[in-house]
């Protein structure tokens with residue numbers, strides 16, 4: 152029996168995971184999502200038609216609701232994507248990040264523990280909880296080196312700090328209670344269905360329209376980019392083969408500065424449709440404008456995913472340039488989805504320069 156409970160399955164990575172899993176990897180999938188601004192109605196509506204799929208609109212802080220869903224659907228596997236996920240928003244409103252990412256994860260772990268303890272021995276042995284986290288918990292790297300599973304936690308943003316706290320809680324539930332929890336730490340994802348406040352979709356939409364392209368500071372911050380489908384496949388491998396209590400870092404071996412990513416988007420769009428202004432063709436890269444840097448902006452992330460490769464046989468399959476072009480295709484053809492995503496009130500404005508209150 153493969154009955155999965157996924158939290159945050161109406162967001163970017165969660166919805167890609169749900170779409171690829173239902174009917175292929177699991178017989179039933181229950182998506183517990185609070186449906187915050189980051190969960191687009193168009194995504195939710197599209198998922199509703201999947202066979203064996205059910206949505207429970209709830210906050211992961213609602214332990215009793217979670218426990219009821221676990222029991223009712225006889226869940227065998229839990230994957231936790233639910234989170235407040237945007238660093239800029241965490242600078243403005245850290246409280247929401249503590250509530251969902253820390254208290255919510257703890258409530259979810261607690262519901263899983265109560266449920267797991269009720270299971271017959273054989274089912275309890277098979278039960279797994281996968282907590283999805285980020286490489287941002289490790290802080291910032293210098294020019295050399297890469298994060299591994301043994302890198303020390305040094306979170307620098309309220310987002311990263313809240314994720315680090317939730318990771319510690321996941322670890323503690325394994326070591327203290329024996330709950331079969333695994334934790335993943337992935338690098339920056341890109342692909343379809345990402346809310347257009349994050350770098351890649353935001354820049355695609357602005358550059359396509361010919362708007363100014365805000366570059367935080369010098370734009371030389373380095374991120375390791377991974378296509379969301381590669382991330383989904385890594386999580387599947389962990390569900391299939393990782394040991395309870397294990398942790399894996401996941402990365403694309405694809406370091407790019409933010410400036411390089413924006414330049415790649417501009418050059419792709421220029422080839423599709425040159426931008427005309429007053430009878431002149433303008434290179435979209437000229438729309439880049441340096442703006443005040445993000446407070447506490449991490450300089451460089453990189454991942455050494457050799458443990459995942461050696462122990463579980465996972466490697467990224469998608470090239471950044473191809474994946475980026477496909478992502479651009481998707482955003483240019485997803486006008487309805489974009490309108491629904493922006494219907495919640497976010498229209499590309501700068502967030503997170505400082506705390507508002």
Ligand SMILES: NC(=O)c1ccc[n+]([C@@H]2O[C@H](COP(=O)([O-])OP(=O)(O)OC[C@H]3O[C@@H](n4cnc5c(N)ncnc54)[C@H](O)[C@@H]3O)[C@@H](O)[C@H]2O)c1
Pocket residue numbers: 158159160161162163164165183184185186187188189190209210211212231232233234235236237251255283284285286314336337338339340341345346
């Ligand atoms: N996006 C990335 O590049 C990236 C990289 C590594 C790890 N991660 C992690 O992956 C997970 C998913 O990230 P994402 O980019 O898809 O995020 P997202 O913001 O696109 O989606 C988050 C989802 O969680 C839901 N949610 C938020 N608060 C909730 C709550 N209290 N209860 C229930 N549901 C709630 C939202 O409605 C939304 O559907 C997060 O845990 C994030 O930390 C993301």
